[in-house]
Amino acid sequence: MNEQYNKMDATELAQDTDFIAWAKGDQAQEKKWQSWLEQNPEKKSVVRDARQLVNIVKFEEVPVSEQKIDLIWDKIRADTIANDNLQKQSLGSDKDAGTKVSRRKIFKLIPYLAAAALAGFFAIQFWLGRGSTSHELAAGETKVIQLPDNSTVHLNAASRLRYDSNSFADERVLYLDGEAFFEVQKGSSFKVVSLLGEVDVLGTSFNVFSRDQVFRVDCKTGKVSVSTAVGNQVKVITANQGVQLSGEDLVQKSLSSQEIARWKMGEFHFENSDLESVFAEFERQFAKEVKMSPQLKSRLYSGYFKLGSVEEALHSICWPLKLNYKIEAEQVEISSDQSL
Amino acid sequence: MDDKGMQHKDLWKNIMQGDSQAFEALYRAHSASLLSYGYRMTPDKQLVEDSLQDLFVELWQKRSKLGEIKSVKAYLTVSLRRKIIKAIAKGVRKIGREEAEDYHFEAELAIEDLLIQKEVEGEQIEKLRLALQQLSSRQREALYLKYQMGMDYEEICESLDLNYQSARNLVSRGLAKLKNILLCLTAVFFDFFLSY
Numbered sequence: 309m310n311e312q313y314n315k316m317d318a319t320e321l322a323q324d325t326d327f328i329a330w331a332k333g334d335q336a337q338e339k340k341w342q343s344w345l346e347q348n349p350e351k352k353s354v355v356r357d358a359r360q361l362v363n364i365v366k367f368e369e370v371p372v373s374e375q376k377i378d379l380i381w382d383k384i385r386a387d388t389i390a391n392d393n394l395q396k397q398s399l400g401s402d403k404d405a406g407t408k409v410s411r412r413k414i415f416k417l418i419p420y421l422a423a424a425a426l427a428g429f430f431a432i433q434f435w436l437g438r439g440s441t442s443h444e445l446a447a448g449e450t451k452v453i454q455l456p457d458n459s460t461v462h463l464n465a466a467s468r469l470r471y472d473s474n475s476f477a478d479e480r481v482l483y484l485d486g487e488a489f490f491e492v493q494k495g496s497s498f499k500v501v502s503l504l505g506e507v508d509v510l511g512t513s514f515n516v517f518s519r520d521q522v523f524r525v526d527c528k529t530g531k532v533s534v535s536t537a538v539g540n541q542v543k544v545i546t547a548n549q550g551v552q553l554s555g556e557d558l559v560q561k562s563l564s565s566q567e568i569a570r571w572k573m574g575e576f577h578f579e580n581s582d583l584e585s586v587f588a589e590f591e592r593q594f595a596k597e598v599k600m601s602p603q604l605k606s607r608l609y610s611g612y613f614k615l616g617s618v619e620e621a622l623h624s625i626c627w628p629l630k631l632n633y634k635i636e637a638e639q640v641e642i643s644s645d646q647s648l
Numbered sequence: 649m650d651d652k653g654m655q656h657k658d659l660w661k662n663i664m665q666g667d668s669q670a671f672e673a674l675y676r677a678h679s680a681s682l683l684s685y686g687y688r689m690t691p692d693k694q695l696v697e698d699s700l701q702d703l704f705v706e707l708w709q710k711r712s713k714l715g716e717i718k719s720v721k722a723y724l725t726v727s728l729r730r731k732i733i734k735a736i737a738k739g740v741r742k743i744g745r746e747e748a749e750d751y752h753f754e755a756e757l758a759i760e761d762l763l764i765q766k767e768v769e770g771e772q773i774e775k776l777r778l779a780l781q782q783l784s785s786r787q788r789e790a791l792y793l794k795y796q797m798g799m800d801y802e803e804i805c806e807s808l809d810l811n812y813q814s815a816r817n818l819v820s821r822g823l824a825k826l827k828n829i830l831l832c833l834t835a836v837f838f839d840f841f842l843s844y
Contacts, residue, residue, distance in 0.1 A: 319823040323816075325800060361823055365795040370684040376697070377679050383701050384675065388708040389668045444752075468781060485778055503778045520828075 310344045318357035331362035442470040445486075448595035450572075455480075459498070462489040462572050466592040487517040489569040492530075504553055508533040515569040522585070526550035526568040534558060574615035583607045586625060587642070594618055596635075600642035604631070656720040663707075664714050671711075675704055678721065681797055682728050688754050688792070689732050699731040722803035725793070729807065753789040780829065787822035794819055 313321065321327050330337035345351060443453055445467050453461040453469065456476050463469055467486020475481075480498040492498045494511030502518035505525075512530025517523070525534045527545045534551050535542045536558060543551050543558045548565055551558040570577055576589050584605040587598040593615060611628055613621035622633045622640065634641040656677065662670035679700065686696035703724070707714070717723045783791070786808075793799045793807055804815045 319820055319827060322823055323794070323819055328795065357827070361826060362795070364826060365791050365823075367792055367796050370687045372680045372683045376683070377676070380679065380697055380701050381672070381675055384704045384708075385672075387701075387705045389671070470781075483778055485781055501778070 310340065313344060314348060314351075316354070318354050318361060321354060321358040322361040327358065328362055331359045440470060441473045442468065444468045446595065447592045455482075457493050457495060459493045460491040462491075462569070464488060464571050464592070465595075484516055484518060486519060487515070487571065489513070489515045489528075489572055503537065505534060505536040505558075508535075519588075523553040524550065525552075526563060528565060528568045570612075575612055576614075577612040579610050580608045581610075583609055583625075583629075583642075590621065590625070590640075594621065596638055596640050598640045598642060601644075604642060604644060660714070660717065660720055663711055666711060671704075671708055674720070678724050682724060685725065685792070685797065686728055686732055688789075689729070689752075690736055691754075692736075695735050696732060699728060699735055703727050703731055719799075719803045719806065721797070722799065722806040725797070725799075725803075725807040726809065753785040753792070782825055782829070783822055787818050787825070790815060790818035791822045 313324070313327075316324070322331075326337055326340070330341050341355075345355060443451060443463055445451055445463055445465055447466045449465055451463045453463060455461060455471070456473060457480060459480075461469060461482075464487035467484070467488060469486075469488060470483045471481065480496065482500050484500050484502045488500075490498075490500065490509075491513040492509055492511055498509045500507045500509075500516055502516060502523065504518055504521075504523035507514065507516060507525055509530065509532045512532055513528040514530075514532050515524075515526045515528070517525075523536070525532065525545070527547055527549055529547050531544060531546045533542060533544045536553060536556065538556055541556065541558050543560060545551055545560065548563050548568075549560060550563050550568070551560050553559075567577070576593065578586050582605060583600070586609050587600070590596075590613065591598055596618065607629060609625060609629060611624060613624040615621070618635060618640075622635070625631075626633050626642065630644070632643050634643075656674070659670045659674045659677075663674060682700055683696060686699065687693060690696065707727075790804060790808065793804045794801075799807065801812060801815050801819075804810070804819075805812055808815065808818075810818070
């Protein structure tokens with residue numbers, strides 16, 4: 309009984325309608341799942357993870373008041389049921405009803421047109437006055453962003469940058485998820501916050517890479533202070549130095565000026581990087597999905613690929629490792645020689 | 649289909665025959681969840697409310713031409729969604745933008761409240777928020793339909809104009825990302841997750 313659950317992992321289980329009901333406290337499901345757990349005690353941790361997932365996917369409710377619902381209903385009613393009744397009445401009394409009704413309809417529309425125009429005006433005000441500015445790039449896109457203080461951000465593909473334009477003049481704080489190169493105008497403090505760590509600067513230029521578990525900061529000019537989210541390590545680096553998060557530690561290394569933010573020139577360099585992260589960058593730049601076997605993901609690669617031709621880029625990665633590639637519309641398949 | 653779904657189908661049939669009470673009942677049953685779904689597509693509440701009004705007015709006007717449908721909830725959701733997207737596009741053109749931007753589905757996971765209760769500090773919450781932003785707008789919307797509005801996959805497909813596999817992928821990938829975030833933050837919020 310209920311064998312279909314035996315091979316599910318936590319994310320699959322968390323999508324099952326019955327399981328969701330149980331995780332949300334539906335007593336009717338209690339028996340079924342308890343007995344399944346008794347038969348499959350090794351599934352305890354999967355169930356715990358799945359429950360945790362279901363419980364975390366709760367959204368903030370936007371409250372909707374009864375009055376609002378009534379108000380909208382009154383408008384709907386006026387345009388539907390009430391209107392029908394009116395038509396029926398006037399049809400009975402006046403043969404010329406058709407034109408009359410439509411004229412009345414136009415008069416009735418006037419307050420709504422006015423209201424709509426007013427609402428539109430406020431919507432635009434709201435839109436323009438909104439404090440939070442955010443730039444979100446899909447795979448294959450890059451963008452140069454001018455900040456209110458004339459600092460410049462080069463945002464790499466599949467990245468998101470957000471800041472509050474209202475308070476930016478007083479406090480320069482940006483939230484980054486992905487990779488970006490910053491050229492900062494001199495001024496008060498300038499802070500880049502990301503999931504794994506943050507960077508404090510005065511006037512300078514530097515690159516931040518913060519994706520998945522990787523956090524890396526390379527300083528091109530000036531001086532920046534880097535601190536980690538976990539463990540609260542702090543390191544100050546100057547021009548041509550970089551730090552990368554390794555476990556809870558920030559490991560420092562020196563770089564040449566040309567090495568920093570080469571992605572801006574459309575070049576992606578790797579040194580002993582696993583193929584998984586190399587192809588993750590490839591996916592972000594070419595907006596294609598890469599498929600390969602799990603064994604290949606951990607192979608190490610040193611070299612670089614360039615933007616432009618998909619084929620050339622794939623060749624640059626695959627040739628040194630003796631791998632084959634096959635390009636389909638939105639997909640690329642990577643395989644090793646032996647498997648062919 | 650659950651009992652509620654059946655009831656809504658009955659309402660639907662009665663509306664087709666011109667039953668105005670069934671029409672009001674349908675509105676009362678769905679308006680709150682449709683509104684709070686719509687509010688997440690744009691900060692402009694008036695636009696959402698006008699769209700909902702248009703939707704029901706049109707529904708009544710073409711009641712005699714309505715056909716049988718699989719899910720009332722999905723039908724209403726997809727209709728509202730199309731109306732809002734159209735209205736946003738119009739508004740964007742009005743203020744002189746070159747092209748209509750896609751809407752952004754804003755829905756904050758309620759985890760923030762829990763963290764505040766557990767006295768997690770301001771900056772860590774900001775970081776968690778960053779992590780949650782790794783969910784794409786579409787993933788967020790699919791998760792919302794599934795877990796907040798309680799839709800099954802067929803209803804999600806219809807609501808988002810997607811095929812079955814794409815709808816499943818959206819939810820699976822969203823969940824997988826959440827799972828990663830949980831793993832990544834376990835160290836920081838260990839105490840919090842122990843209480844689950």
